[in-house]
Amino acid sequence: MEDKSHTVGTFQVGDYAVFAALFVVSSGIGVFFAIKERKKASSKEFLVGGRQMSCGPVALSLTASFMSAVTVIGAPSDVYRYGASYVIFGVAYTFVVFLTAELFLPVFYRSGITSTYEYLELRFCKLVRVAATLIYIIQTILYTGVVVYAPALALNQVTGFDLWGSIFATGIVCTFYCTLGGLKAVVWTDAFQMVVMVVGFLTVLIQGASRAGGIESVWSTAHTGGRMDVFDFDVNPLRRHTFWTLSVGGTFTWLGIYGVNQSTIQRCISCKTEGHARWALYLNLLGLWIILFCAVVSGLIMYTFYSRCDPWSAGSVSAPDQLMPYFVMEILGAFPGLPGLFVACAFSGTLSTVAASINALATVTYEDFVSQCYRDLSNRAANWISKALCVVFGVACTTMAVAASYMGGIVQAALSIHGMCGGPMLGLFSLGILFPVTNLKGAVGGLIVGITLSFWVGVGAFIYPAPSNNTRPLELSTAGCNFNLTADGSNQTSVSVSALTSDRYWLADSWYSMSYLYYSAVGFIGTVAAGLLITLLTGPMDPKKVKPGLTRSVKDVICFCSEKFMHADFNLSILNDLGDFGMAWEKHTDTEGVIKMEEKVKSDNDNLHENGYTNAAFDHNETSQVKQSFNFLTK
Structure with missing residues (x-):
């Protein structure tokens, strides 16, 4: 299709200077940690920062990594077209973080693993671990490549910013500081990039609100245009965005990303204690919440600014993702350096996402494949292999970004793969952690069913787009435009339902028209339901045979607040602090599992001391509490 977009302005020297500064500082952080940590040559130091990170930089890193350029550019466009209901994602974020912190994190942190998929081998078998790791590697490379390409394309088409230069610069710089500095460089660079994202958003908010007539004008115009109708409680799952799709569907989607994703868990277990x-x-x-608020308000300001002349309907931009860059160039183009600041804001999201992906891919490959094949590697050899893997995956993600330019419509499908895989993977880990009776056959069968269901609905929706009555944007006007519409401009926001219904498969208007936010929920429910059914049919596993610490009861999650802050006696507080460890030891009348856990903790401690540092999480939390609980339970 012919590209009808045109640039509002072009980048000046100051814009390129600001953008270049982002890459220079990011690279500098990598060099700093390469020099600072040069004497700690071990894979654990490189991949998990020696498990000595503090909560502050890790928190900034987590936010930056999952608020990619897709969010910076795409979320305001979504609010512009569909309204401020996008803010309901804040509810989903709250549930996701709570469940991650209280359900999944304790299991992963206390078991001392580096790869989340190591848990699957401990709970089920090596085959499940390998299968899950391969799924993660494929989906992450696909997703990361598109995350690099999509915003670079949108910025190129609107601002004239060089497409290939930005793609290769992103790949090279991320690979550079990941390879030199490891996880510590990734975390601290993410923290810096998070600051850049907030500053970039604030610049757009301040200047945009001023140009749109002030906050009162923004509120009034958005309300008149129906953009402030946030609470739509329609339970119809075919509706794109309602309160339920955003809160419930969003929870499943983001829990698959946060709760069991290697990139998230890897940074959490790098913290010095479980509390951190x-x-x-x-x-x-x-x-x-801050980034979400900035994105939503940016979308409302953009709608107010274009309330009389929508550039998408008028054909000034050829795709919705170009709206935010177009808006920025129009309001900031007269200020040298400020458009560059916004591009730096967008690419901060890209850099943080790509760097986190490269580091996580290197970690799972080393832990789940290399270290399993070569168990006698020296610390120096393991460290160099980890660095080499960062280079390999940096090249792979950059290559995927280049390949995305030749995929056309496949790009949308590639972006959906992340969500379609997230639900089944969440279901697999939930089967292992929440249901001690789940056996190997149930886990494998459930994963297959879950992936089949989520890909069925996801690919079907790509082939048969939902009817426009479910996805049509709110009204957009071109009444105030002072130029002629393009040939296709008047058709941008309305698609004939009859045109879609002819020759459509009978599932197209029901199953395939489901909101994209429910894809993960479908995969999760399918995995858990099939897994439990297969387990019951093939013989449930005896919970006593599950290794200590690999399960966690719902009671531990729901009641943790009251149990944690009430004045319980000493022995009970030990069990409550240990969570599922206490319950597991109560089930195990023998001490074999406890001894194995003690041996694993001791082995991890020995490895930490050997490399020149100690870890309070292992020294105090794990070793001491294991011994105290063991003595108490065997009295």
Whole structure:
């Protein structure tokens, strides 16, 4: 299709200077940690920062990594077209962070694992671990490549910013500081990039509100245009965005990303204590709310500014994702350096996402494949292999970004893969953690069913787009435009339902028209339901045979507040602090599992001391509490 977009302005020297500064500082952080940590040559130091990170930088890193350029550019456009109901994602974020901190984190942190998929081998078998790791590697490379390409394309088409230069610069810089500085460089660079994102958003908010006539004008115009109708409680799952799709569907979608995703958990277990890891997640929630608020308000300001002349309907931009860059160039183009600041804001999201992905991919590949094949590697060899893997995956993600330019409509499908895989993976981990009776056959069968269902609905929706009555944007006007519409401009916001219904598959207007936010929920429910059914049919597993610490009861999650802050006696507080460990030891009348856990903790401690540092999380939390509880339970 012919590209009808045109640039509002072009980048000046000052814009390029601001953008270049982002890459220079990011690279500098990598060099700093490469020099600072040069004497700590071990894979654990490189991949998980020696498990000595504090909650502050980790919280900023988590927020920056999952608020990618897709959010910076795409979310305001979504609010512009569909209204401020997008803010309901804040409810989903709250549930997601709580469940991650209280359900999944304790299991992963206390088990001392580096790869989240190591848990699957401990709980089920090596086959499940390998399968899950391969799924993660494929979906992450696909998603990361598109995350680099999509915003670069939108910025190129509107601002004239060089497409290939930005793609290759992103890949090279991320690979550079990931390879040199490891996780510590990634975390601290993310923290810096998070600050850039907030500053960039604030610049747009201040100047945009001024140009739109002030906050009162923004509120009044948005309300008149129906953009402030936030609470739509329609339970119809075919509606794109309602309160329920955003809160319930959003919870499942983001829990698949936060709760069991290697990139998230890896940074949480890098914290010096479990308490720091929890605080990192809750502080990250504050960051998510801030970015969400900025994105929503930016969308409302943009709607007010274009309320009389929509550039999308008028054909000034050829795709909705170009709206935010177009708006920025129009309001900031007269100020040298400020358009560059917004591009730096957008690419901060890209850099943080790509860097986190490269580091996580290197970690799971080393832990789940390399270290399993070569168990006698020296610390120096393991460290160099980890660095080499960062280079390999940096090249792979950059190559995927280049390939995305030749995919056309496949890009949308590639972006959906992240969500379609997230639900089944969340279901698989939930089967292992919440249901001690789940056996190997149930886990494998459930995963297959879940992936089949989520890909069925996701791919079907790509082939048969939902009818426009479910996805049509709110009214957009071109009455105030002072130029002629393009040939296709008047058709941008209305698509004939009859045109879609002819020759459509009978599932197209029901199953395939489901809101995209329910894809993860479908995969999760399918995985858990099928997993439990297969388990019951093939013989449930004896909970006593599950290794200690690998399960966690719902009671531990729901009642943790009252149990934590009430004045319980000493022995009970030990069990409550240990959560599922206490319950597991109560079930195990023998001490074999406890001894194995003690041996694992001791092994991790020995490895930490060998490399020149100690870890309070292992020294105090794990070793001491294991011994105290063991003595108490065996009296």
